[in-house]
Amino acid sequence: xxxRGGRDLDDLDRVFTALAHHSRRxxxxxxxxxxxxxxxxxxxxRFDHSWPTISRHLRILEQAGLVDVVLRGRERVYxxxxxxxxxxxxxxxDRFHSRS
Numbered sequence: 001x002x003x004r005g006g007r008d009l010d011d012l013d014r015v016f017t018a019l020a021h022h023s024r025r026x027x028x029x030x031x032x033x034x035x036x037x038x039x040x041x042x043x044x045x046r047f048d049h050s051w052p053t054i055s056r057h058l059r060i061l062e063q064a065g066l067v068d069v070v071l072r073g074r075e076r077v078y079x080x081x082x083x084x085x086x087x088x089x090x091x092x093x094d095r096f097h098s099r100s
Contacts, residue, residue, distance in 0.1 A: 008088075011065075015088045018064035023047065024057050028066060031080040040076045 018024050030046060031038055044054045058078060061067045065084045070077050 011084070011088045012092055014064040015066065015084050018060050018066055021057065023049065024061055027057060027061060028080065028082075031067070031078065032082070036080040038078055040078060043078060
């Protein structure tokens with residue numbers, strides 16, 4: 001396997017792992033519907049989970065490249081970064097299109 005192929009599989013694993021949990025999919029959807037940007041407090045306020053649980057979900061999304069984090073004063077602002085969904089997920093799904 002080439003280095004690129006291994007890197008592609010690592011990217012795929014990160015994105016699919018991030019998408020595997022309902023709460024993380026919900027966070028991505030809420031970010032999308034709210035204009036692509038929310039503070040960590042706004043995100044946490046939409047769930048009944050503890051802060052450490054939400055923080056872990058946000059960290060997994062960040063590691064997968066699905067959100068970016070910027071500091072604004074004392075707040076952490078999460079911004080949706082959907083490109084990996086299309087780049088990584090889309091290329092994997094494209095492999096299953098029938099070739100007529």
